[in-house]
Amino acid sequence: MTERIHRLGLRFLRVRWRVLVRLGGWSVLETAQTFLTGYAPARALDAGFLAGRPEVGLGWLAVAGLGVLVGAYGTARVYAAVAALVEPLRDRLVERVVARGVREADAGALSGLTQQVEIARDTFAGLVMVSRSFLFTTVGALVGLFSLDPLLLLVVGPPLLAGVGLFAATLGPLARRQETFLVADEALAENLGAVCPGLRDVTASGAETRIAAGTDTRIDTELRAARSLARWGVLRVASLALGGQLPIVLLLVAAPWLLDRGVTPGALVGALAYVTQSLLPALNNLVHGLGSSGSRLVVVLRRLVREKTADTTADTTDHDGPAPQAPTEDTDSTGSTGPSASHAPHLTALSLASVTFAYGPHSAPVIDDLDLDVPAGAHLAVVGPSGIGKSTLTALVAGLLRPGRGTVRVDGRPVTGPGAVGRRVLIPQEAYVVTGTLAENLGLLRPDPVPEAELLAAAEAVGLVPLLEALGGPSAHVDPAALSAGERQLVALTRAYLSYAPLALLDEATCHLDPAAEERAERAFAARPGGTLVVVAHRISSARRADRVLMMDGRRTAYGTHEELVRGSTSYRALVGGWASGPSRRSEPALALGDPDRVDTVAGPGLAGDGGHVVAHRPVGQVQTPGDLGDGGTLRRQG
Template identity: 40%
Template sequence: MADRTTGPPRPVPRPPARSLTAAHGTALRLVRDALAHRRAAAFRLTWWTLLSAAPALVSGKALALAVDRGFLMDRPRTAALGLGLFALSTLGGAWAGRQTYPWLAEIVEPLRDRLLRDVVTGTLHRAVAPGAARDDCAAVAVARLTRQVEAVRDALAGQLMLLWQFVLTVAAVVAGTAVLAPAAVPLVAAPLLTALGLFAVLAPATVRRQREAFDAEETLARRTVATVTALRDIVACGAHEHAQREALDAVRDHLRTSRALASVSAVRRLIVALGAHSPLLLVVLAAPGLHARGMTAGEIVGVLAYVLATLEPAIRLLVQGLGASWLRLAVAAERLAEAARRPEPPPAPRSALRPADGSAALSGIVFAYGPEAEPVLDGIDLSLADGDHLVVVGPSGIGKSTLAEVLAGMLPPDRGQAVLGGAPLDRVARHDLAHARVLVPQNPYVFAGTLRENLRYHAPDTPDHVLADALAALGMDALAARLGGVDGPVDPAALSSGERALVALARAYLSDARLVVLDEATRHLDAAAERQVEEAFRRRPGTVVTIAHRMSLARRADRVLLLDGAGACAGTHDTLLAEVPLYADLVGHWGTGAAGADRTGDGLSSPGAASGRSSSRPAADPAP
């Protein structure tokens, strides 16, 4: 919002680092909760994983049989039998592994949905909490929803799919080697244990690098949103070089942390060589001595098969797949747990009051976006009776939208008091406030669902004939027909800006709120459609406050409030035009910009806007 920005974006602090133990604890709780919600699927996943690892026990023995009693004794049938057993065990393991995927999805996909719901819910609760930096909340939420939830989903799938498989496979290799050739066990076990120890030593550094990568990603998201939303003010105050430098610093920091994480991943490849390739080399070098001590050639081949075909994939799985995914899971789960955290709800006001009607009053309102910022509103006084229709005008960025949010109770004033229906807003419970007033912003939200669900959001029991009357009053019949009636599906992306505005306006029109605040809600409508909406809200019971983007709204208003940066002037259009030079300048400026658009004065549009549209349909594109 333009009137919130007072200069170039501020430095964005990083969240404090947390301990490795806390990250692992969060990941363990996440795994435990996922399994607890799908116990039957977890049991079946374990069963099929056990069957997929079982063939590792017989693979080495089958090759030893094929060599010792087949090839070396010139018995092709026995050799074929041994090789056949080896092939069948491999195919059986692959088939059993295939059966694990449906049960894995039964565990992971519901968890993903719960994470998305928790992150969105927590973000929304923090966004509306007093003093919340909502732009930062949105930026971080996007990074978490698009990257970190998917990271948890993929990493958890890796843990559940591969953890038991690794444990059972390594156990099968060690047991099979001990049965087949006990003398070769140290050659396999010693490098394996060394590799596992080295992996454990590298784990803290990997977690730290993964956390730094997530930090840099979130910081980049914050910086991008802060810069884009402040572009106008950055250009106006000549701070584009400063903003560019800060944005590029965030990009470079993200690149640096990504490279650091990649370097740790490269080191992990050495663990694979130590744990899997070293035993292979040791067995080959020790083969003459082992043969001299009575080990057959088939047994040596069997041990090599255990190491090469079974142990080596298992070690690679641990280091490059299981280990990396667990570390990514630990850090991302920690982030998402913080994102899902809901702030403590504000205490209910003592002796809570309910607004009696749509009257409103502001007394000595002072509001600034930060302790060091200049006040956007400074000493604003305003009184509205129930049923009044007020239009608020003023230069761009003067604080009109801020006034709308203070009046609707979205922003608590630094000083002064806001009263709705005779009740101070700080003594109105949130539930009652939501029913007493409705705010339609410049870019309203329309959700995927039916048109009926969108329109009845504030009034779920609205009967069909009232819906039909509202559609006719607001000029939405054509839109409703195109969507297939009130039960037709709404795809927000397929609607024009004007159509989304009409849906939001109809939603407010149907609500029970006695105070309606329209924050440039008709800016995407052409003049005729705007006039129809204005007349519909005039017939609706209650008070209407409109933040104007066309001076024609001020001409027709009962009262006009002019914000000029130093205070506010209230009166009728005619009195302000005669007595306040700034108001006369605004009227003249807008009239010049829309010369010829509407000689009656009812269709003045902003300078540079297309003035040829006279249809009551919503404009597809907003005026500049």
């Protein structure tokens, strides 16, 4: 990534070479001012006041004052040139941030626009000013020292070069430790942001010790990063002392030796002026500006310039483990068994033909004459207002509810036919965890124990590793009451990921996760080879990540990509606007469906409205009880 930033930076500067030439031209005036800072007082002493010619001395001092005015004019013009260099950089970064926020559903796009881009612009402008000032100031001072007497250059030059070299050697390690510290600080802030609002739940569930241990770990990580950064910061101070302050000591100590070899008193005073008034301030600005701001700029640019392909590669390579592969009960024409035989890429993973469903004979249909084809390997997001029937659709696809009219087929076969359970897995909003080991929980949908390597790969893909490590590994005992709702969802997601079912149905199964964890889990399911993902979305980011979006709104149901629906569906535009302006609401049916394990497929508290699902008289008797119609089981058989 650093090499890529360097490459993009060089390309950016190469295109704007005229601005760089103008910047260098105006900076030459500062070089002249620096040259006169030491040369004019030296001549004023040697040729003027010490020679008994005060008028000559005053003349040289006047020349020095004129140099200050000329340098100030050049500095003013430099700011205009820097603006011409910095503002295009800001525009490019804004374009990238907006593009990623709109096209890739980056939840941090607004923060990147208002904070990180401004940080990058201000820091880049500061670095340009500091680096340019040090370069031209050093050239002016070294030329002045040589003009006064080459011996002065021999005294000042070596420690100056040594100090700059030491500082340059620390830039790389400082940048890495600065980034490590920022990452640790963000991780701690994210942890506290999740823990503090849920302190009552933590206390109620008796999880104080575990939550405190996790927070302590993040605090210790940030502390170690801060100490490491501070240790390298000491070298930064040492480089300043070596390159800027040691030359002053050397000039004073070597003054008798220099005077014996023909160096005039005025030249010695001029050399001290060069070091104290020019070199030391310029080096101080460079060390503090480039040392901290430079590292900060690199960190910010790494986050702003990453492209969609880089993000996708990182998500699928760094997080996603190998998808589970094992034989199923479906057999191909050669007699071999395996998942590829039942969901080849050219087949339709999910097909609904004229599907109609109502929760009672006198209620309005929740789903009315719906036709839908989802190809194998696709990623579909289902969106719509609360109570419109999104969760009902997933229950129909899972075989938990029977359509009043029409057919539902998974992998080309009836959803209630033989082997239907192995072809789809449903993860509901309220995930369940059983008492036992974590490995037992994760392997519930597998006929045989899951190899530990495969289990760990799935945990890494979905994002369960922090919880797995906190519990003590796959063999650790799990207390369901001690887990938060989000942790239970991660367990259920990993369990479903490990199943052999090619079709995964996420019925708001990530509603208790933060956006980053949700994105990681969804990308993991979408990347399963040959797998198909249907997500009931409760965040706009989920819809933007999907290949296609199904907008459910009664008879105004629409289907297409996010961009197509934004252009062509007023209902979708209104929904997207509601998502953007406030917290999302969950889609839930009219009442609990009575699963004996108290885990309802689509029900839950906080129902926004009836939605016409239940008849006014005898409602309970006219509600379908969920059950896997193939074997009569209930939701405890689902993911």
